[in-house]
Amino acid sequence: xSSILPNKPVRGSGSGVPIMALFDILxxxxxxxxxxxxxxxxxxxxxxxxxxxxxxxxxxxARLKQLQAAQLVLLGEGGYxxxxxxxxxxxxxxxxxxxxxxxSAILEE
Amino acid sequence: xSSILPNKPVRGSGSGVPIMALFDILxxxxxxxxxxxxxxxxxxxxxxxxxxxxxxxxxxxARLKQLQAAQLVLLGEGGYxxxxxxxxxxxxxxxxxxxxxxxSAILEE
DNA sequence: CAATATCGCTATCAAAATAGTAGCAACCAG
DNA sequence: CTGGTTGCTACTATTTTGATAGCGATATTG
Numbered sequence: 001x002s003s004i005l006p007n008k009p010v011r012g013s014g015s016g017v018p019i020m021a022l023f024d025i026l027x028x029x030x031x032x033x034x035x036x037x038x039x040x041x042x043x044x045x046x047x048x049x050x051x052x053x054x055x056x057x058x059x060x061x062a063r064l065k066q067l068q069a070a071q072l073v074l075l076g077e078g079g080y081x082x083x084x085x086x087x088x089x090x091x092x093x094x095x096x097x098x099x100x101x102x103x104s105a106i107l108e109e
Numbered sequence: 110x111s112s113i114l115p116n117k118p119v120r121g122s123g124s125g126v127p128i129m130a131l132f133d134i135l136x137x138x139x140x141x142x143x144x145x146x147x148x149x150x151x152x153x154x155x156x157x158x159x160x161x162x163x164x165x166x167x168x169x170x171a172r173l174k175q176l177q178a179a180q181l182v183l184l185g186e187g188g189y190x191x192x193x194x195x196x197x198x199x200x201x202x203x204x205x206x207x208x209x210x211x212x213s214a215i216l217e218e
Numbered sequence: 219c220a221a222t223a224t225c226g227c228t229a230t231c232a233a234a235a236t237a238g239t240a241g242c243a244a245c246c247a248g
Numbered sequence: 249c250t251g252g253t254t255g256c257t258a259c260t261a262t263t264t265t266g267a268t269a270g271c272g273a274t275a276t277t278g
Contacts, residue, residue, distance in 0.1 A: 018213035019206050023141040029236070032132040045255050056237050061256060071216060085212060092208050095201040097128050103194060104127035107180060138265070154226050165266050170227060
């Protein structure tokens with residue numbers, strides 16, 4: 001597993017620009033949804049898997065390793081949970097909820 | 110190409126929750142980066158391709174169709190450009206730049 | 219007119235990522 | 249021991265992405 005971190009060459013990039021590294025992580029299937037699900041609180045491997053519509057455990061595990069390496073997620077007592085940084089990231093993604101509601105409304109017309 | 114829109118069953122979801130549809134789009138490789146690149150202004154197919162490190166034109170085209178269907182991007186006089194909604198989305202993603210800088214700093218330690 | 223260059227884009231095939239299913243070892247409850 | 253969880257690995261199938269070549273259309277230059 002290639003650990004994807006800022007200031008290191010990134011999938012399809014090589015620039016090492018931090019936000020590109022972030023896009024590289026968020027641009028992988030399930031990562032956003034996993035983080036989003038963990039906002040509510042810690043979840044076990046299997047619960048998180050269920051939250052994500054039954055993703056393959058192999059993919060789940062790869063993602064969890066990646067998110068742990070990126071220090072966005074950690075495995076605590078009650079299961080997998082967001083780190084402080086992970087929570088901060090999700091907080092900043094929160095405006096997207098409002099946006100997506102408007103988006104949905106417009107696309108429905 | 111399965112057009113992915115809010116309130117329609119979404120890849121791996123089925124809930125039709127708007128933000129999940131958004132995650133589905135942003136969770137595909139290159140989409141975030143393409144939108145991010147277009148913030149600066151319109152780009153031709155080939156320029157955009159270059160901005161994304163030479164993505165396959167086939168993938169580029171599929172993404173552009175998807176983003177157009179989602180009304181985030183349109184093909185205007187000067188090339189591909191963000192719609193108003195696309196610009197709004199990118200504006201809301203802007204806090205991520207600051208976050209990713211901090212993230213980068215912490216991970217470097 | 220012909221040569222050249224760019225445009226958006228398709229077609230083809232290889233490589234990589236993801237999905238689907240089965241199952242293991244460790245733990246705890248009864 | 250039985251049965252239930254847990255996190256996770258192994259394996260194969262399918263989908264997605266990557267890499268390259270090249271087409272038809274338009275513009276530009278000589």
